[in-house]
Amino acid sequence: MPDEFPMHDPQKIWQDQPTEAIKMSLDEIRRRARKLQTRGRLAALLTIVIGLVLCVFFALTAAKPQELVGRIGWGMLSLWGLYAAYQAYKWTWPGTLPADATLSTSLGFYRGELERRHDYARHVWRRAGLTFCFAGLALVILPALIGAFRTPRLLLNVAPLFVLLVIWFVVFFSMRRRNQRKLQREIDELKFLEEENRS
Amino acid sequence: MVSQDDLYREAADGYGSSLDRLARAYEADPETRRDLLQDIHLQLWRSFAHFDRRCSLRTWVYRVAHNVATGHVVRQRRLRTSLVGIEEIESLPSKERNEFAAGQNQALERLSGLIQQLKPLDRQIIISYLEGMDANSTAEITGLSAANVAMKVHRIKNVLKRWFHEGGPNAG
Numbered sequence: 001m002p003d004e005f006p007m008h009d010p011q012k013i014w015q016d017q018p019t020e021a022i023k024m025s026l027d028e029i030r031r032r033a034r035k036l037q038t039r040g041r042l043a044a045l046l047t048i049v050i051g052l053v054l055c056v057f058f059a060l061t062a063a064k065p066q067e068l069v070g071r072i073g074w075g076m077l078s079l080w081g082l083y084a085a086y087q088a089y090k091w092t093w094p095g096t097l098p099a100d101a102t103l104s105t106s107l108g109f110y111r112g113e114l115e116r117r118h119d120y121a122r123h124v125w126r127r128a129g130l131t132f133c134f135a136g137l138a139l140v141i142l143p144a145l146i147g148a149f150r151t152p153r154l155l156l157n158v159a160p161l162f163v164l165l166v167i168w169f170v171v172f173f174s175m176r177r178r179n180q181r182k183l184q185r186e187i188d189e190l191k192f193l194e195e196e197n198r199s
Numbered sequence: 200m201v202s203q204d205d206l207y208r209e210a211a212d213g214y215g216s217s218l219d220r221l222a223r224a225y226e227a228d229p230e231t232r233r234d235l236l237q238d239i240h241l242q243l244w245r246s247f248a249h250f251d252r253r254c255s256l257r258t259w260v261y262r263v264a265h266n267v268a269t270g271h272v273v274r275q276r277r278l279r280t281s282l283v284g285i286e287e288i289e290s291l292p293s294k295e296r297n298e299f300a301a302g303q304n305q306a307l308e309r310l311s312g313l314i315q316q317l318k319p320l321d322r323q324i325i326i327s328y329l330e331g332m333d334a335n336s337t338a339e340i341t342g343l344s345a346a347n348v349a350m351k352v353h354r355i356k357n358v359l360k361r362w363f364h365e366g367g368p369n370a371g
Contacts, residue, residue: 010306010310010329010359011328011329011330011331013306013307013310014220014307014310014329014330015220015329015330015331017220017223017307019215019216019219019220020219024211024237024240026204026207026208026244029207029240029241029244032237032241033241033244033245036238036241105262105339105340105341105342106262106265106266106269106319106320106323106340106341106342107320107341107342107343108342109265109266109269109270110266110269110273110319110320113269113270113273114273117273186318190320193343193347194342196344196347197342197343197344197347
């Protein structure tokens, strides 16, 4: 039996595949670079504007005459809108290719990307400002909830919402933990390979 | 001194087709693949502002292209089924391997499908092998040792041999 496979040589099949090697002129490349940056900026701007609009809306609601607890709640939600806008600017504003994309080997770059993802997922709660969001929401609905204790029928009506919220929390955190473990395993494997190559 | 534009032109002329094939190995959807390929070209052009000739042009081109494509895979990861290593592909049931049969186009589709299931590092090694690179060149791009690459290539060859032979016209 021959060492290679003449009838179906994978290398030949791979290299003979029809390609439509794109020919972009340098002007075209520069135009696309500008366009890509503009598109990225517009998408980031949209998220920032949404955050700011929410901030103003919640602040206006907080200014309306109502109980102090409710006001604090709306105020916190307004802060959350502002924080979300800042985070959107920080994380979605288009940058250039990470510096290590050209300097690192594929192994190092891939590990770096996974670590960035791992790090992002680990801090997603803080980065999304979910503490502000949930604390604000809790304070907004607290007066209504206390009122509902006097009318159990009303409490029963909102119970499914709370059950869904608890389920969401459980699913969110267990999925996050599972993904984090998976990512960490892969990062460790890559680190091991890097160390092996160094020694 | 060679300018950024000249370097890009040289790279696009010399490796344009290889980059197209590389994009195919990373993205199945034709529209997204086109975007990915354009992004690779764009980032390649940008990268030449920092090219210091510490490695060959080919190594630089592949390194940037693989890194851009890997970034794409990592970003898209949540949307896809999980990726596997070449070791797991080795243990796929033969029924699936037998579907590898028939014409060149179908074989190419299956080959691309096989590559797209792999984790980025294994994907880079199989692409380098299919492009006809030796273990040392692949090691320079990926950062793995040449021995490690050679071992992986050996595995890849075995997998491809089984996929092509057992399901191919010579089977049996």
